[in-house]
Amino acid sequence: MNLTLYVWRQKNAQDKGHMETYEARDVSPHMSFLEMLDVVNEQLLLDGKEPIAFDHDCREGICGMCSMTINGIPHGPEKGTTVCQLHMRHFHDGDKIYIEPWRARAFPVVKDLIVDRTAFDRIMQAGGFISVNTGGTPDANTIPISKKAADTAMDAAACIGCGACVAACKNASAMLFVSAKVSHLVNLPQGKIEAAERVRKMVAQMDKEGFGNCTNYDECEAVCPKEIPVKFIAQMNREFLKAKFKK
Amino acid sequence: MKLDSKIPSGPLAEKWTKHKFDLKLVSPANKRKYKIIIVGTGLAGGSAAATLAELGYNVSVFCYQDSPRRAHSIAAQGGINAAKNYQNDGDSVWRLFYDTIKGGDFRSREANTYRLAEVSSNIIDQCVAQGVPFAREYGGLLANRSFGGAQVSRTFYARGQTGQQLLLGAYSALSRQIGKGQVKMFPRSEMLELVVVDGHAKGIVVRNMITGEITSHSADAIVLATGGYGNVFYLSTNAKGCNVTAAYRAYKQGALFANPCYTQIHPTCIPKSGDYQSKLTLMSESLRNDGRIWVPKKKGDTRPPNEIPEDERDYYLERKYPSFGNLAPRDISSRSAKEVCDEGRGVGETGQGVYLDFSDAIKRLGEDVIRDRYGNLFQMYERITGEDPYKVPMRIYPASHYTMGGLWVDYNLESNIPGLFVIGEANFSDHGANRLGASALMQGLADGYFVLPYTIGNYLARAGYGPPGTDHAEFKRGESEAQNKIKKLLSINGKRSADSFHRELGNIMWEYCGMARNEAGLKKALELIPALREEFWQNVKVAGENEELNQSLELAGRVADFLEFAEIMCWDALTREESCGAHFREEYQTEEGEALRNDKKYAYVSCWEYKGVGAKPELHKEPLEFENVELATRSYK
Amino acid sequence: MSSTQVSSTPVQVAAPSNTLTTSIGRKVFMAITGFLLFGWLVGHMIGNLQIFLGQDKLNAYALTLKHLASVIWIVRIVMLAVISIHVFYGITLWLRNRASRPVKYVKEATVQATLASRTMIWTGLGLFLFIVYHLLHYTFIVTNPQYADLHDSLGRHDVYSMVILGFQNYLISIVYIVAMFCLSYHLSHALASFLQTLGWNKTEVQPLIKKIGYTVATLMFLGFSSIPIAVLLGIVTLPGGGH
Structure with a gap:
């Protein structure tokens, strides 16, 4: 199939950036979306043009590196799928495809489709952990944890930190990302000890980074490649209120 | 060259305990005076960085991804082994040790493998305390499964995302230390050179992948946790960014590369x-x-x-x-x-x-x-x-999928260059010629949480603190080497992409140095690779310039190293005239097509020393001694 | 530029701040004030619906409220404060949210966010303007001062006739009905949102909560709009020569 691509090109953080048009010819339906871009890039390179820069690494949907908005939807049209796992069979000959970077004040564009997501790391550094040092921990079976609690924690912990939730939210809010970590840890007994301080610090850092507020669009949940539900945002709100009363 | 594995004396089960006592300690007040550089933030690098920072060392960490959470350990699915014997099915440290060494077809060190099994239990304790959501039984205790044909259930798992959860555990511990200022994190930074001063590893040269700036960083010790080289085959289960560059540059500075032909398919x-x-x-x-x-x-x-x-x-x-x-x-x-x-x-x-x-x-x-x-x-x-x-x-x-070979290290995980430590998949030490399922995660975390933090202190206490300034001539040499290579890559302006060379190299390696190898094929590969390398340096096309984010330049640099490294792999496969583990030489098989090991001649670690690009590296042998296990032949008939 | 990616350490961890200024804190205030407004509206609607019980009942109800003047004024002041907070936070949050995405997507798309959720600011502002008009219209009788002179046979202010006279004007009725549609649309997102913001949500019950939200919002629309519609259709008429 042949496709027309409209791609955001931006030389660096200072550049204003613009959309550019490319034709992708003879695209195989078996290709992944990134492989399609690889082929376009190979041609650009050989034509003496600058290839399109995009983040990617594991290409199996778990590292969270790949990040692009396809026709207005982060990671593209397939539910529960990162763009590296999105295959061209979901597109049709003659399609026009808009490819843009994540858009958020807290995720400034570095180049083309690559954005700076270190804001997420700083939120984690503010409190996304249990304060235990290596060594001296009790035997792993000392505290029984109900299967249900462990499963819920795992549901939240599945977050890959890609930032699609922010990119999809009309307010560029990071609530789903932050709540996934808060919920992961607070559903486990080990994580309850620091629960109040953790949620306070992580929310404060989230606000400081310039993310928007949650207005319950639920758009984040719809694009999350790990399908993390917004109920975790509710849980974080609850934990946040609890933390306020605790003080 | 004398290779000293520094394996402690005494009974196998007591070696590590005894060794820990014999290791010199850095006093708590002095730890903050030392600086350690860690390259790579996977299970090994991430866990080591967090642990060393907790101990009070100043740690600088580098990774090529945009965040330390993205290292490829994240993609491991199955699980992590530990000799907990929670299932009461007869598991023990000894059994895990034996399974591992047998699985590796008796080509690893007894002492290292035993230590791995010994600390495996601590890893699970540590991870649970960090909040890793391992699978549980209805009663609330940890669930296990049997994995990769093991006869006991000793594998802990978190759905199909065990690697991710373990890595996020290490990442959270690392994040805590970054937040405290104890770790300085350098994401989107690629190590290009190892700097050796007066025979000791004292720094690295790094390219900022956003600005292209080349900078030097010095430290009292360097730790490489840069993963494996599976991408030499181009198509692999590794992440696209996985590369051999850091390890290979260390090799070019004199570190020995051990058993490079042990690659798991x-x-x-x-x-x-x-x-x-x-x-x-x-x-x-x-x-x-x-x-x-x-x-x-x-x-x-x-x-x-x-x-x-x-x-x-x-x-x-x-x-x-x-x-x-x-x-x-x-x-x-x-x-x-x-x-x-x-x-x-x-x-x-x-x-x-x-x-x-x-x-x-x-x-x-x-x-x-x-x-x-x-x-x-x-x-x-x-x-x-x-x-x-x-x-x-x-x-x-x-x-x-995985590479058992890697930089040679002794029992302390220190390479033959003093002050250069290598952990996780990047070293060669624990899996021998083949790795058991669910053991890679175990080794990465064992090295990072429970082995390196002890052994590096021994080096630091002896070597003292105070790294050389980055204006030292060796740093300048490293910087100009890195810059020259980049300049050269950008100036060729040929007709083929680095990716196409990488694919071609991958095909050669897959065909001649893949699952089954033979003398003629390997010799052919050793002719094809230099020719391809030659063409690469004549005809590669790299877009853009250095002073920007330039993915085509990053790739070209990595492919250039694979094109040199591939040869050592073939040399290793060619000289190991036996079949063992993942290394299958067609000439050496039983009538039923089973691998035919030759313990008399090849029970050693092949350690390769760099002798110049294209020149045959020099082989050094570290004999493997087996005092506790009998070298059995496996049979799956 | 060179330092943008190298996360310099130690990280400046933001100090946990005052509830009023955190994102979640503001949202909680939005939720609580919104819910109070909703509660007040339910009361208001039940009061209004007495018009269907006839002139006497409604005017008596109005007089009772009049006798409770001090309580009514307290309620009015509280509601004024509540509505001010709701509007003020609504606008400031909206501004901040807009600022959080300085560069828009060239190609915009929406997967599941409802139109109601995306138009809260507009339905909200529309409602706010309506409330101002409504107060001037019926409460303070500024726009149509002649209403003040309406009295029933018992000499009470004839609220019943006032309402009917008001809604007999097509334009006014349409304004009211449109405003009530805004209200109901606003509520259709607000009710589930309220629970979510205060931390009560489970994936399993979410669809049910949403359904209840829509139902309540629809009932509010029907309840309020039934009055102008009834007047326009002649179901509720002026009492025979009752002024």
């Missing part, structure tokens, strides 16, 4: 669909518990699988290995798949694939049971291939 990956294919995706081996592997008996049979009658199918694993059948070990299963495809009986558009058929299991157990067991894997398969494995048999093919 995983049997159950999704086959490639065309020439544009950029990587291969692994599916859990557990699929082989219920799936039956077959190809048509007839060559070039293009009928759809459902139209091929039962008696025209060849269930070749069941036929050749009646007792293990479809559960035959990874290397046997991989090799057999390649054999039938080479015979022209492979399936799928490319002819590079075999069927993994669940129709019998679905008939026997019902679709619901199968969905319950493998639902997420089936979904993943369907997402990638567009085929429904409940109706059409899956197609699988082997792919490069």
